[in-house]
Amino acid sequence: MAVAAEKAYYRFVVLFFNCLLTFGSYFCFDIPSVLQDQFQGDLNCTNASQPNSTHTGCVEGLGMSPEQYNLLYAIYAWTNALVVIVAGFLIDKLGNRFGLFLFSFLTVLGSTIFALGSHFKGTPYLLPLMLTGRLLFGSGNGSLTIVQNRITAFWFKGKELALAFGLTLSFSRLGSVLNFFLTKRFEDQFGIQWTLWGGTILCVLGFFSAITVSALDKVGMKQLGLEGAIQEGSKKVRVQDIRRLPLRYWLLVLTIMFFYNGVFPFVADASKFIQDKYEGYDQQTASYIAGAVYDSSLVLSAIVGILIDYVGMRGILAVLCAVMTLPVFALLAFTYVPPLVSTLWLGVTYSFAAASMWPSIPLVVPQATLGTAMGLATSVQMIGIGLSNLIVGRILGTKSSQSKIPLWHWQQMMIFMLANTIACIVCSVALNLVDRKQGGTLNRMTKRRPAVEQEAREEKDRAPILGEEEEEEEDDDDDRRSIN
Numbered sequence: 001m002a003v004a005a006e007k008a009y010y011r012f013v014v015l016f017f018n019c020l021l022t023f024g025s026y027f028c029f030d031i032p033s034v035l036q037d038q039f040q041g042d043l044n045c046t047n048a049s050q051p052n053s054t055h056t057g058c059v060e061g062l063g064m065s066p067e068q069y070n071l072l073y074a075i076y077a078w079t080n081a082l083v084v085i086v087a088g089f090l091i092d093k094l095g096n097r098f099g100l101f102l103f104s105f106l107t108v109l110g111s112t113i114f115a116l117g118s119h120f121k122g123t124p125y126l127l128p129l130m131l132t133g134r135l136l137f138g139s140g141n142g143s144l145t146i147v148q149n150r151i152t153a154f155w156f157k158g159k160e161l162a163l164a165f166g167l168t169l170s171f172s173r174l175g176s177v178l179n180f181f182l183t184k185r186f187e188d189q190f191g192i193q194w195t196l197w198g199g200t201i202l203c204v205l206g207f208f209s210a211i212t213v214s215a216l217d218k219v220g221m222k223q224l225g226l227e228g229a230i231q232e233g234s235k236k237v238r239v240q241d242i243r244r245l246p247l248r249y250w251l252l253v254l255t256i257m258f259f260y261n262g263v264f265p266f267v268a269d270a271s272k273f274i275q276d277k278y279e280g281y282d283q284q285t286a287s288y289i290a291g292a293v294y295d296s297s298l299v300l301s302a303i304v305g306i307l308i309d310y311v312g313m314r315g316i317l318a319v320l321c322a323v324m325t326l327p328v329f330a331l332l333a334f335t336y337v338p339p340l341v342s343t344l345w346l347g348v349t350y351s352f353a354a355a356s357m358w359p360s361i362p363l364v365v366p367q368a369t370l371g372t373a374m375g376l377a378t379s380v381q382m383i384g385i386g387l388s389n390l391i392v393g394r395i396l397g398t399k400s401s402q403s404k405i406p407l408w409h410w411q412q413m414m415i416f417m418l419a420n421t422i423a424c425i426v427c428s429v430a431l432n433l434v435d436r437k438q439g440g441t442l443n444r445m446t447k448r449r450p451a452v453e454q455e456a457r458e459e460k461d462r463a464p465i466l467g468e469e470e471e472e473e474e475d476d477d478d479d480r481r482s483i484n
Contacts, residue, residue, distance in 0.1 A: 011155040014216045015164055019171035020209035021148050024202030025107045025141040026175035031199055032072055034183040034287045036272050038192050039064050043122050061192070062121045066405070070393030072134050073268045077386030079135045080142035081379045087143035088375020091150060097214040099147035104210035106140025111203045115196035142382060146374040151217060153362040153370055165359040166305025173297045180291025184284045245373060248438065249364050251431040253377045255318055256357050257384040258424035262325060262417040263350055265388040267293055269396070274339050276404050289340050296347025297354070304355040314356040315432040315442035321353040322424040329421065333414030360442050391416060
């Protein structure tokens with residue numbers, strides 16, 4: 001009789017709680033985007049109590065400059081870039097449960113310090129506290145995503161892999177969408193401090209989800225009799241294994257980085273951009289329109305995941321996503337087409353990109369090193385995003401927290417986004433060329449592939465950059481050194 005862990009419902013129960021891991025942290029991540037006016041608002045306003053104050057009037061807030069505001073996003077990205085490499089390796093060595101507890105706790109601690117910092121407005125402590133909070137929050141959230149992806153890949157590899165990744169993204173983006181819809185209303189009623197504490201409470205719910213996922217993962221592995229084998233494989237993971245990651249993996253990582261360089265930095269500043277460029281948009285409406293990127297992703301991710309499971313074509317879709325993103329930033333830079341058209345369009349391409357690019361990583365690296373591979377991919381992605389946030393901050397670069405940024409500055413920012421998208425196209429085309437020479441794994445369907453054929457192809461697909469002879473020589477050298 002089949003054990004519970006072998007049945008389909010068990011892996012979907014794991015998936016449900018696994019999805020909830022990052023719901024709260026994704027909600028918290030873009031709170032500054034929705035409340036950009038409040039973060040950059042004046043410390044004291046004579047007209048703050050007046051009803052129906054416009055965007056051009058005074059908004060009472062924390063008094064940050066645009067450069068300081070973008071630094072909140074940049075430090076999150078830099079922290080991810082540094083921490084996730086070590087985090088991925090530690091997860092491979094010490095297991096999923098170690099990562100679940102540590103990194104979900106860091107999101108709670110970081111969001112707590114970030115909320116606490118808002119109580120020190122007008123003092124020298126505000127910015128250091130809020131940056132420290134984002135640093136710890138970034139340490140936890142980026143690394144928690146690695147554990148989440150690792151668990152998803154283990155339970156769904158060779159089955160509904162893209163669907164599972166799509167559902168995970170949908171739940172995460174549900175947090176982002178609710179943030180864009182609810183946060184401004186909440187802030188109007190209770191103020192910025194209580195709004196940030198509300199985000200902290202959602203991160204606490206993620207911590208309880210981590211406890212549940214940990215228990216389900218442990219019970220399931222024991223029932224399947226795999227816990228011992230996986231622990232044994234984890235002991236063999238070495239830092240040197242990074243050299244064995246295939247060329248396709250690195251091209252895939254660069255494709256992801258350049259695509260996300262055009263999404264996250266744009267969303268971070270989209271609300272203010274819409275208010276500055278287009279007539280008739282208040283802060284609440286601008287937040288709704290900026291959040292439409294995630295609205296599309298929320299609706300489409302699961303559907304796109306099912307589609308990709310059946311048709312494959314991940315590499316080709318990566319190229320098409322990048323090409324179809326070019327008109328988004330061109331419209332924003334050079335036309336006055338309503339911004340909702342561009343944000344919805346970007347959400348569609350983002351949905352296809354996320355559902356095709358990230359699930360491709362488990363197809364080209366061994367399971368034992370998947371945490372390390374995901375960590376490196378996230379690190380490179382966050383280095384790119386962090387640099388992009390800094391560049392955007394310098395491009396927009398006004399010193400006043402309330403001034404309307406000149407449109408030519410916004411146009412330069414969109415041109416920078418276009419440049420990243422073009423780089424993404426180049427990398428994705430190279431990825432497809434290399435993949436075709438090495439068996440075309442990324443453009444094959446993985447769902448319902450016969451197990452024997454799948455294993456054989458996976459071994460072929462994971463041929464490292466180093467030749468086999470070089471590896472054998474290195475192993476021989478290691479053996480001789482150990483004997484000596």
